[in-house]
Amino acid sequence: MSNHPQWLIPHWPGLPDNVGVLSTTRRGGVSPAPYDDGMGSGGLNLGSHVGDHALNVSRNRAIVREMLPEEPVWLSQVHGTVVADVAAVAPDTVPEADAALSTTPRKVCAIMTADCLPVLFADKQGKTVAAAHAGWRGLAAGVLENTVQAMRSSGAGAITAWMGPAIGQYQFEVGPDVRQAFLNGAFSPSDVRHVEAAFSTIEGKPGKYLADIYGLARYLLHRAGVAEVHGGEFCTVSNSGRFYSYRRDGVTGRQATLIWIK
Template identity: 45%
Template structure:
């Protein structure tokens, strides 16, 4: 492990500054991963506070597809960019498994449609938006490339993590390149109730994934541990170093309305909710 001070010890510990070479400071509910990433790699996951959007998107909503005022979203994204000092690339996320190479992105190009991405261009931040789905940030042990994946249950079952891992290694030209992963906040196992079809989508290809589900109160209902399922997928893909979300209560987006957006908690009750963003990038 690199000899660096811990940047993120506990989910509820305030984050006072991003580990970047500037005096920019995010809102105190942002998450900075505590993981042994190479010195030139930076990563962050925003919270819901510190922006300009009104309810039900209050306040740092970074999603432009949830009904929020376009000017408010643009202002929030400017806040995010200024705090990180990076250029996040936001994608249209269809809950699939496609992975795009952001190095090929041309100025003025349309927003990519994919659920995972990679980049080697300094300052170009691989970014995924979430509000219950699991954000997974990745990099290689040498700090040459970074990637991000949006892992809802559909994308996870469909292989989005495997696609991102394969793309990282392919673009490095090293089929067995060691990678590190950080799992951000998502809907927790005490809140994510699913049906038989979700359980079967995982157990059909990995019988031991049954251990990531607990029987629910009604027949055919299960409590699913999304982070545990992601860790199994990463391990099977050869990513032995996975940090962050361990399925604990503090990582659950549904459980903490003051800190996190949650589609499951808020969409039916309020009509909509905002989106947080997890980004990873390389310094120049």
């Protein structure tokens, strides 16, 4: 028997009235440990690839489906930069992509995460929406820029974005390869300064850095012409009672961040 679901409704000033958004937490499902809610009740794991029983995942997705106009188009996320148009996805198929876009009412874009950064997008006229999965690899490779470009190619004007729950800057310890991956994409002295500001050294750990994934995403979005960026106040690792975290727990579930045109 499931406990009551707890939704996270994004605080997103300027979001068009005809756009729906929702971010799930680990609370309110049927999955047992290690996919539970962290407090002795069932967890709302939505990932079918993490070892949870398929029936549990199906029941959890049904709980979320009650909040949505249609079943979301779930993606097979591979830390890449491909953007899928959800209206073009055939029924009962799972496209390999790390972002989803819609210009069609009721079609739901969905991203699953457990530390990676989910980013939602909407053009200010409410005609185009999108969602992107931005782990550090996809972020450095250009998944956010590809999503913005796909939206513009679909007729979007001014775009606003919201950053959902992800690993916080005081928990995301990385090596020099991650820092270098972002420096490789820095095209100007200003870019270099923004990248360097997102990585802080760790006392007693030479060659290790704390990375601010929210700061990196905000800089990349601004560089892509997205002036209004909201969210970025959560940490999945630090809040074990609310969010799944792969870095914290290893074997764990997945929460989802979703957007659609009503």
